[in-house]
Each structure stands twice: as structure tokens, then as C-alpha cells.
């Protein structure tokens with residue numbers, strides 16, 4: 001089957017995939033694979049395949065924001081991918097986990113617009129528990145702070161005149177904010193796949209992002225490297241749970 005948006009044939013896709021926003025991050029991840037091969041680079045969707053510890057996987061970028069990312073998740077699942085792990089970045093809600101920390105998302109608040117058009121209000125966006133455990137275990141084997149808990153998925157990045165209720169999310173115990181995890185969990189639930197996500201924190205979400213946001217520091221690069229290794233190890237464990 002030809003997947004017209006990713007511009008990939010389903011026959012070339014394995015059962016596991018790592019997904020990330022940035023096409024350059026996809027390339028960085030692919031460099032860690034044996035026999036890595038780029039299948040396509042269409043729009044923001046860059047697709048690689050290769051092997052990690054003998055497990056075949058795809059690495060695919062999904063761009064910024066839930067609608068575009070959902071297109072990617074839908075086509076991957078249509079193409080036979082059964083396990084999807086997002087390796088992303090996010091803003092923190094607590095000084096207990098500053099920039100450079102890792103968060104494994106157990107569930108996502110659906111503060112996006114896309115999933116409202118897929119499922120009714122109240123439908124949860126939840127990670128697969130085996131993926132959460134595999135990611136958490138692998139991430140804790142790396143140096144640095146690792147937490148697991150609820151994240152929130154927003155559409156807005158730079159705020160306008162409407163106040164984003166960061167304070168309420170924070171008071172309710174949400175750990176971090178990003179822009180695609182809820183879409184991933186809802187699409188996976190609808191289409192019979194399993195999904196999880198790990199994010200590297202790049203600053204504080206409720207600060208003025210326009211002035212403060214800098215995802216290109218050495219601290220963030222180190223955390224991204226750690227989460228990539230954790231996701232690859234998690235896939236190796238999930239493929240061979242013995």
C-alpha cells in the first residue's frame with residue numbers, strides 16, 4: 001500500500017517506530033541504527049528505517065502541532081506500525097525537573113483542537129503501560145532527573161490575548177507541556193496501536209517563551225541524546241520482553 005502523505009510504501013515499514021517533531025532529530029536517531037536508510041522526505045515527514053539490536057524500526061518526523069502529526073501517525077499505523085514512541089521536547093512546570101530532565105508521559109491532557117474532532121469530550125489520551133515502564137526503566141539507567149506523569153498537549157506555542165491556564169495545569173500536577181502527545185495517544189487508541197512518549201525539558205512553560213525559549217543549549221542536547229538512547233533501549237525490550 002502506498003502512503004501518499006509520507007510518500008512511503010507500507011511494505012517498507014516495520015512494526016516499531018520512533019516519531020519526533022524535528023526532521024533533523026530523525027536523522028540523528030537514524031544514525032544510531034544499523035543499516036539506516038532514508039525512505040522519503042515529504043513535507044515535514046522524514047522517514048528512515050534501520051535496526052537497533054536486531055529490531056527493525058522506523059524513525060519518522062511529524063512536524064510541529066497535532067493536526068500534521070496525526071496525519072503521520074495515521075499513515076504509519078495504516079502502513080502496519082503497531083508500536084509508536086514519541087521522542088520530543090517540552091516545557092517544564094516545576095523547578096523539581098528543570099531543563100535537561102526527562103519526562104515519560106503516562107497520559108496527556110487534551111488541550112488541543114484535533115482530538116476534539118476525533119473523539120468526544122472525556123475520552124482519555126493514555127499511554128500504553130508496557131511502553132511507559134520500558135521507557136521509564138531505560139531512562140532511569142541514564143544520568144539525570146527522570147519523572148513519569150501527566151503532560152499537556154496544547155496547540156498554542158506563543159500565547160496571544162487569551163490566557164493559557166498554565167497555572168491550573170501546574171496546580172493539578174501536570175509535569176510538562178508540548179504539542180503532539182494527546183494526538184498520538186488518541187490516534188493509537190482509535191486505530192488499535194500502542195503508543196508512549198518521552199520528552200526532554202528545554203525550559204519553563206509558564207515563562208515568557210518569546211524571551212526565554214532556547215532549545216539549542218548543551219543541556220537540552222544532552223537530554224535529547226539520553227531520551228533517544230532510552231527510547232531505542234525501550235524498543236529493544238518491548239520487542240524481546242524475556
Ligand SMILES: O=P(O)(O)O[C@H]1O[C@H](CO)[C@@H](O)[C@H]1O
Pocket residue numbers: 020021022063064065087088089090157178179180
Ligand atoms: O521537539 P518536538 O518533538 O518538535 O516537540 C516540541 O517542540 C515543538 C515546539 O517547538 C513542538 O512540536 C513540541 O511538541
Ligand SMILES: O=c1cc[nH]c(=O)[nH]1
Pocket residue numbers: 089090091092157177178179202203204205209
Ligand atoms: O511545546 C513546547 C515545546 C517545548 N517547550 C515548550 O515550552 N513548549
